Amino acid sequence: MKVGVIDSGAGGLTILNAIHKKQAYLDLLYLADDGFAPYGDKTREQLQQRLEAIGQFFEREKVAAIVVACNTATVAAIDTLRATTYLPVIGVEPAVKPAFRLGKQRRVAVLATPVTAQSYRLNQLIELWQADSQVRIMSSASLAYDIDAWPKSQEQIRQTIESLCEQMKLDDVDTLVLACTHYPLVKSYFVEYLGKECDIVEPSEGVSAQLKRRLEAAYPEQMSLAISSSKLGQIDLCTSSSEDKLERLLNWLCQPERVIEKRVVSI
Missing domain, CATH: 3.40.50.1860 (Rossmann fold)
Incomplete structure (x- = not known):
């Protein structure tokens, strides 16, 4: 099972690291939306449009759920994302x-x-x-x-x-x-x-636990198989900016050896 994690840059790796530690069987696709950063100076309407486009990207990548690992995007645009995608969406709130x-x-x-x-x-x-x-x-x-x-x-x-x-x-x-x-x-x-x-x-462990609950509710059979499997999940790192951003992301990963792919994507 693959889960998409989105943030404007490296910050969401705190959430991804927690997920990987607690649910090592999941494949994780991380999108650093550096090309649209910083989120903090965008309007609510701009963030809503951006998250809708990111939801479409994750649908194309065939993820099972989306984690919005950004407080700013969660408070400004998560309702729009939930209304425009069929995937379970987990946000992050101040703890x-x-x-x-x-x-x-x-x-x-x-x-x-x-x-x-x-x-x-x-x-x-x-x-x-x-x-x-x-x-x-x-x-x-x-x-x-x-x-x-x-x-x-x-x-x-x-x-x-x-x-x-x-x-x-x-x-x-x-x-x-x-x-x-x-x-x-x-x-x-x-x-x-x-x-x-x-x-x-900070909220990383709470988000990881909520993701597990949502996945078990939406995909009970697949989750049962994934949890019982000895397979370790892999990490796919993406940026909407440039390749040099990918190397910076590696600085913050708790297990960079799990990264199987690094790529620049268009959103």
């Missing part, structure tokens, strides 16, 4: 529910792209789960884009994270929600500046 349960002093920072930070869905989740917690929504217009430019952008990434963390320290933040799938790729920097006493929450 605010577990964050509010973890918070020792109930001081939570949610770090997102500008689109996610201003989204109705994020604010709805916070209102639903925050109880008596204090919440600060923060955003960066550049961090996800800089992560895609790794390693030449490493110093800029460090400076951005240091500045963000200084603001969090002033607010005595004890729990940080990384509400963009790019951000866990540089989690070590957040740990460095905030210290281990600050809990850092």
Whole structure:
């Protein structure tokens, strides 16, 4: 069974790595939509049109399900994708529910792209789960884009994270929600500046579990066979930009040896 995973760049590899770790029997097709990046400065209408086209691409690739491994695309356009494809679609949401349960002093920072930070869905989740917690929504217009430019952008990434963390320290933040799938790729920097006493929450394991539930519901026989098989899944890396982007993606894979194909595609 093959699952398609989409993000604007490298960020969705945090989700793909979690899926590959928990469900190693699945073949995974990863699309880094670098040719349309960054998603954070696109309108809702542009993202809706783009995800519809990406859904058609995954249908042609004969995947069994689509994982939208991008917070911005999920909040802006996942409903459009679900309405225009017959495939099961799994999105990613900011992990605010577990964050509010973890918070020792109930001081939570949610770090997102500008689109996610201003989204109705994020604010709805916070209102639903925050109880008596204090919440600060923060955003960066550049961090996800800089992560895609790794390693030449490493110093800029460090400076951005240091500045963000200084603001969090002033607010005595004890729990940080990384509400963009790019951000866990540089989690070590957040740990460095905030210290281990600050809990850092991201959604990769929850998305992997939800994918398994959706696949078992949609394809019970195929999933039973796949789970019982000793076959290890393979990874196909795609970009909508250029070949040099493919080499950068390999930096973030937990098992790059599972990659069987790297290609540039047109969407």
